[in-house]
Amino acid sequence: MQLVEDDKYGWSAKPSSCEKGHAPKEISVDFDEVYKSIILPAINLINGTNLGIKIDCTRGEDLLDGGNIVSQFLQKICQAEITITDVTGFNSNVIFEYGIRLSVRDSLNILLCHEGVKLPLDFAEQRFKTYHMGLGGGNDAKDYIVETIRHALPLLLAEKSVESVENLFRRTVENATGRTQERRLMEVFEPAPDLLVRLLNALNTICSEANAPGDKKVFRLDPKLRDETWKLLEEIGKTMENSSNLSRAIELYELLTKLEGFREKRRDVFYNLNKLCSANPDFKEKAQFFLERGIELED
Structure with missing residues (x-):
């Protein structure tokens, strides 16, 4: 209901x-x-x-x-x-x-x-x-x-919207060996679990519509939701202290660059990824790769 x-x-x-x-x-x-x-x-x-x-x-x-x-x-x-x-x-x-x-x-x-x-x-x-x-x-x-x-x-x-969905995911969306994509996403989005729920719902809708019969259309992520996600990831990037968490953030960044609605900001995405990776010695090679991808999209 x-x-x-x-x-x-x-x-x-x-x-x-x-x-x-x-x-x-x-x-x-x-x-x-x-x-x-x-x-x-x-x-x-x-x-x-x-x-x-x-x-x-x-x-x-x-x-x-x-x-x-x-x-x-x-x-x-x-x-x-x-x-x-x-x-x-x-x-x-x-x-x-x-x-x-x-x-x-x-x-x-x-x-x-x-x-x-x-x-x-x-x-x-x-x-x-x-x-x-x-x-x-x-x-x-x-x-x-x-x-x-x-x-x-x-x-x-x-009553406020439920904010304990992340606890449910942590207890139930795990396989026998431990981490799944959902679990990794939950950890990246820990500061804003509601945002993850809305993002996943939007992506589910986009996928369902894209797979529906009939003429194929271009489906874009809602700009407001896109910008909220973008802002959260930027904040996460500024405060990351260990390589595993940064790796998860990068993984999500790369996923989002493939979506309509994020593609128009791809150059900024790659430059931002370059900044994130440059601050971590373990990601120097990735930093150079993202810098080159950003330069390719100039003009």
Whole structure:
């Protein structure tokens, strides 16, 4: 769900729609039906009121962008202003996602569960709303979602965007041997994690549009986002003290020079890289290379 004016999200976590959740013996739940008959109608009711916001409801299977699906999924969970989680059947993936959510953000988290399901003690003590799939069995749950969100909206609108996404990446976006490209980017962008999230989202959009069928177009990075990234990298370059961090910054610089929107500043990029490398004895050869590339672009 996205509170459009503040660019905030909400998230609906539940077992995959093709999966039947089995509570004790006779209870079997179609989670896709729960989503369509309880969650979506509740959100539509809120969107139908004149509150100055629009909530866009999203599920895991709605993620269509290319790239690492796990990273995207966990990032959405952490960024969400509102989450609605169905714990019927105590699906391990859903519980894992809910635990991650609580560890990085404690804003509005609504729990649903089918009537008659016995939950473990830790969950039984949580506040959750029950429903059943018979005629009118979801009305109370739907009303509960509407009222809970309405009461929480003033606080949600005043809340700052999540700044703990970097912690999530550090715990989850690592392979068995240690570092991945995402991890290295997180370290370079540590002073401004929100900027990295926006940059990656923009690059994902550019890649998706570039790969879409039809006539190929030139896609440019938003100038404001480009300049913010540029400024951060310049500041990082001034304060780098070890070769490994400088190497990561250079790696990102070189990546960005290949993008439309940064190409028009390539000469400045190469001169700046020359300055960064000249200050470090380990990068003298690179410094000369970047200087020559900058000179080539003169006039």
